Amino acid sequence: MDGTTTDQLTTVPPEALGRLMPMYVWVSPTGHVREAGPTLTKLCGDCALIGRRFLETFELSRPRGIATMAELGAAAGRRLHMTLREPPHTSFRGLAVPLGPGQGMLVNLSFGLAVADAVRDHDLTDADFAVTDLAVELLYLHEAKSAVMDELSGLNTRLQAARAAAEEQALTDPLTGLANRRALEIALTRAAEAVDRDGPGFGLVHLDLDYFKSVNDTLGHAAGDHVLTEVARILREETRRHDVVARVGGDEFVLILRGPSDAERLVALSRRIIARFEEPMVFEGQTCRISGSAGIVLSSCYERQNPDRMLSDADLALYASKRNGRAQATVYTPDLVLPDDHRAQD
Amino acid sequence: MxxxxxxxxxxxxxxxxxxxxxxxxxxxxxxxxxxxxxxxxxxxxxxxxxxxxxxxxxxxPRDALFEDIGIWLVSVERLRRLMRFGGVDYHDFIDTLEELPGRAQLAVPDIGLPAIRVIPHSQGRFTLICQGTVAGFGHVLAGVLRAMADDYGALALIDHVGETARGETIEVELLEARYTEGRAFSLAMPVAAGGL
The missing domain is CATH 1.10.260 (434 Repressor (Amino-terminal Domain))
Structure with missing residues (x-):
């Protein structure tokens, strides 16, 4: 700047400068504060800003290592980050520009993103900001957004609950697309009622995967999910359209095979399914090996249909298969007894 | 809406x-x-x-219902605070009312507040034109203006004078900017600002 700039600056009275830049500081060549804007004066309160050394009042954090006026002068035109050395250590961003020869520097400060803290710490009002400053709009937006976010989080909670309710009412297992336990119970009740009305009989196969847990544990859940999807595909292929295929637990499946059927045919079907389970399934270059065990019941074994009883008898037959060394299919007969520790074998 | x-x-x-x-x-x-x-x-x-x-x-009547809604809105602390951001005193608040829909839009882009035009006259008198999609919305604005006058501690006459082709017209006459102390307002957000 040249000499005429000095003349021009002196034509701006401090009050006017303070309205334009409520947080300006005029720093003398010796590093002392000669003038300060009203907001900055309010911020510093009792510490009487005028006459103090600028660099003893503010600590520059960026650019680093500014300790002298010469170094501050060198940082002119760059974005400065600084904090009040005294509590509450309010942070600022600012810009320093050199004035004319012998005039020192003019530094203008703003709060940047710390504006909400500064407003709280120093009890600032609208009048403390320049009319051109968007700080108050920022505060407004901050509050308005908080209000909106609160309403939104309420909406999310309600949506979450609605989703949980919908899932509970759903009839499909999301991973495999097979029927879920709820759908199985509905289908089984209907099939049992049909038999009681002299309708066609049906067979029920309870399948449990063997070694599935070790696939999950060693190759990860993604591999496990792949195996379950493959199992679902095999079960769909091995059954007819009017049969029911349900996933009723992590690695448990139940088939309802409608129409007259005999035990031998169901055993053959189960063995075919188990044999297909045992074919290696490849997931991302890794081979997953599983097998399966089956328990079979026939509606024709019962005088009166009882879905719960059928399921527990199929369960019993399944555990007989497990007990006999897995990869088996066992048909329920009343002489199958339930050993006390059968669940511990899984 | x-x-x-x-x-x-x-x-x-x-x-x-x-x-x-x-x-x-x-x-x-x-x-x-x-x-x-x-x-x-x-x-x-x-x-x-x-x-x-x-x-x-x-x-x-619908108009009275609307005005009550306007007064109620200002009783919600959160909304009252957002309104108070509009100006340092009631005069300033009225003066910057044209910006209110824009401010609200900053937070909720599709809020669809009616456009407000402020025509200042001499001696603290203003004509406000409100152009909303819902007929009678100007009465909500009149309710807000009444409640905000109390909030700022101002004494003002607010009159919804009807509807013309330009929109609903509200006449405001500010008799005394600081008639009472009014309610306190600080720019700093209270720690526990409640929702609706």
């Missing part, structure tokens, strides 16, 4: 007249007892039938 506006009507009915009145109105309109979702936009016809049902239920 935006869910926030519908929800404001819902909360006004519930807070002012009790849950029973809200439930009865909701049933007449055919909406769930939980009411409106704040962040969804509803067909204007729903708002219309909501207002008609509330007006019938309370035996209150």
């Amino acid at each position: 935006h869910g926030l506006m519908n929800r404001a009507i819902q909360c006004f009915l519930r807070d002012t007249y009790g849950a029973e009145v809200w439930l009865s109105v909701a049933e007449q309109v055919g909406i769930e007892p939980e009411g409106f979702e704040a962040m969804m936009v509803y067909p204007d016809a729903i708002t219309e039938s909501l207002l008609s049902a509330a007006s019938r239920q309370l035996s209150k």
Whole structure:
């Protein structure tokens, strides 16, 4: 700047400068504060800003290592980050520009993103900001957004609950697309009622995967999910359209095979399914090996249909298969007894 | 109309007249007892039938209902604070009312507040023109203006003088900017600002 700039600056009275830049500081060549804007004066309160050394009042954090006026002068035109050395250590961003020869520097400060803290710490009002400053709009937006976010989080909670309710009412297992336990119970009740009305009989196969847990544990859940999807595909292929295929637990499946059927045919079907389970399934270059065990019941074994009883008898037959060394299919007969520790074998 | 506006009507009915009145109105309109979702936009016809049902239920003319809603809005601390951001005193508040829809839009882009024009006259008199999609919205604004005058501690006459082709017209006469102390306002957000 040249000499005429000095003349021009002196034509701006401090009050006017303070309205334009409520947080300006005029720093003398010796590093002392000669003038300060009203907001900055309010911020510093009792510490009487005028006459103090600028660099003893503010600590520059960026650019680093500014300790002298010469170094501050060198940082002119760059974005400065600084904090009040005294509590509450309010942070600022600012810009320093050199004035004319012998005039020192003019530094203008703003709060940047710390504006909400500064407003709280120093009890600032609208009048403390320049009319051109968007700080108050920022505060407004901050509050308005908080209000909106609160309403939104309420909406999310309600949506979450609605989703949980919908899932509970759903009839499909999301991973495999097979029927879920709820759908199985509905289908089984209907099939049992049909038999009681002299309708066609049906067979029920309870399948449990063997070694599935070790696939999950060693190759990860993604591999496990792949195996379950493959199992679902095999079960769909091995059954007819009017049969029911349900996933009723992590690695448990139940088939309802409608129409007259005999035990031998169901055993053959189960063995075919188990044999297909045992074919290696490849997931991302890794081979997953599983097998399966089956328990079979026939509606024709019962005088009166009882879905719960059928399921527990199929369960019993399944555990007989497990007990006999897995990869088996066992048909329920009343002489199958339930050993006390059968669940511990899984 | 935006869910926030519908929800404001819902909360006004519930807070002012009790849950029973809200439930009865909701049933007449055919909406769930939980009411409106704040962040969804509803067909204007729903708002219309909501207002008609509330007006019938309370035996209150629509204009008076609207004005009460305006007054109630300012009683919600959060909204009162957002309004107070509009100006350092009541004069300033009126002067910058034109910016209110823009401010609201910053936070909720599709809020759809009516456009407001402020025509200042001499001696603290203003004419406000309100152009909303919902007929009678100017009465909500009149209610807000009345409640905000109290909030700033100003003494002002507010008169909804009817509707012309330009929109609804409200005349404001500011008699005394600091008639009472008014309510306190600090730019700093209170720690526990409640929702609607």
